[in-house]
Amino acid sequence: MSNENERERDTDMTDRDADHGHGAPLTETQLRVRALESLLVEKGLVDPAALDALIEAYEKKIGPRNGARVVARAWVDPAYKERLLANATAAIAELGFTGRQGEDMVALENTPTVHNVVVCTLCSCYPWPVLGLPPVWYKSAPYRSRAVIDPRGVLRELGVDVGDDVEVRVWDSTAELRYLVLPERPPGTEGMTEEELAALVTRDAMIGVARVEAPAGGQARTGRR
Amino acid sequence: MNGIHDLGGMHGMGPIVREADEPAFHEEWERRAFALTLAAGFLGQWNLDMSRFAREQMDPAHYLATSYYEHWLYGLERLLVARGLLTQAEIDTRVAELRAGTAG
Numbered sequence: 001m002s003n004e005n006e007r008e009r010d011t012d013m014t015d016r017d018a019d020h021g022h023g024a025p026l027t028e029t030q031l032r033v034r035a036l037e038s039l040l041v042e043k044g045l046v047d048p049a050a051l052d053a054l055i056e057a058y059e060k061k062i063g064p065r066n067g068a069r070v071v072a073r074a075w076v077d078p079a080y081k082e083r084l085l086a087n088a089t090a091a092i093a094e095l096g097f098t099g100r101q102g103e104d105m106v107a108l109e110n111t112p113t114v115h116n117v118v119v120c121t122l123c124s125c126y127p128w129p130v131l132g133l134p135p136v137w138y139k140s141a142p143y144r145s146r147a148v149i150d151p152r153g154v155l156r157e158l159g160v161d162v163g164d165d166v167e168v169r170v171w172d173s174t175a176e177l178r179y180l181v182l183p184e185r186p187p188g189t190e191g192m193t194e195e196e197l198a199a200l201v202t203r204d205a206m207i208g209v210a211r212v213e214a215p216a217g218g219q220a221r222t223g224r225r
Numbered sequence: 226m227n228g229i230h231d232l233g234g235m236h237g238m239g240p241i242v243r244e245a246d247e248p249a250f251h252e253e254w255e256r257r258a259f260a261l262t263l264a265a266g267f268l269g270q271w272n273l274d275m276s277r278f279a280r281e282q283m284d285p286a287h288y289l290a291t292s293y294y295e296h297w298l299y300g301l302e303r304l305l306v307a308r309g310l311l312t313q314a315e316i317d318t319r320v321a322e323l324r325a326g327t328a329g
Contacts, residue, residue: 029298032316035316055256058259121234137244141239144232145233
């Protein structure tokens with residue numbers, strides 16, 4: 001634990017020092033990024049303010065909280081769920097989530113008999129408007145290589161045991177088509193509001209590598225409201 | 226075209242490592258490489274398929290040994306040069322200047 005914290009601090013220091021142009025020498029990668037940025041800005045091909053706005057948007061605004069709102073709405077509103085499963089792009093746009101890397105969306109419903117899991121074996125295709133940028137493990141060789149050949153083993157490794165009687169469907173994303181898993185609503189959440197439900201939904205559940213868990217004592221908590 | 230990026234079904238790539246509360250970016254240069262790639266894409270000189278193809282030109286050993294945003298950086302550099310927006314000499318000169326502390 002303390003080792004990890006120390007490592008984080010070291011990384012922070014390196015970054016800060018690099019930003020201020022002193023301390024440890026820049027790596028080849030850092031130098032190349034800086035070279036491209038300075039040349040493109042000098043030539044007027046990119047606007048530094050646009051770069052900052054893009055980073056701000058994908059770091060702070062566009063993330064799995066969006067997808068969680070879609071899932072919670074589908075859990076509480078059967079008509080919305082029907083629209084989501086029929087035309088996910090349009091149903092997701094109803095909640096205001098549109099844009100790059102989410103132009104054509106498909107929602108996949110997990111049920112007691114079907115478990116869906118999403119991968120991009122070729123690269124990192126992922127539904128940005130509802131989940132934000134993909135995590136490192138999703139883009140990594142171990143996940144990409146194995147999700148399609150041993151999905152049950154991968155799910156087990158990630159903590160999801162899928163019974164032999166449950167069909168596992170693996171969806172390989174493409175540049176044109178992106179998937180959102182609609183996880184099963186956990187039992188014991190019947191009294192919860194849409195907002196409370198959204199707070200339970202995790203990124204990994206919407207990729208299909210986790211289940212949504214009811215909060216410990218969830219009903220009691222709801223009962224107090 | 227198949228190649229090292231076409232990882233589906235391969236064995237021996239090791240365990241899947243998840244990071245709790247993972248940030249969108251781990252280092253400042255990743256933020257800049259991400260935003261530069263999107264902003265340069267807005268110039269309309271290439272599409273998503275061309276971006277992927279550019280990244281897939283990496284030497285296989287290099288591809289497996291480098292991180293995701295290093296793949297992006299490799300692809301961006303090649304696209305900028307291929308479309309004549311920057312020259313390789315220009316980039317290499319600027320890198321050398323930055324390394325020597327005479328630019329930036």
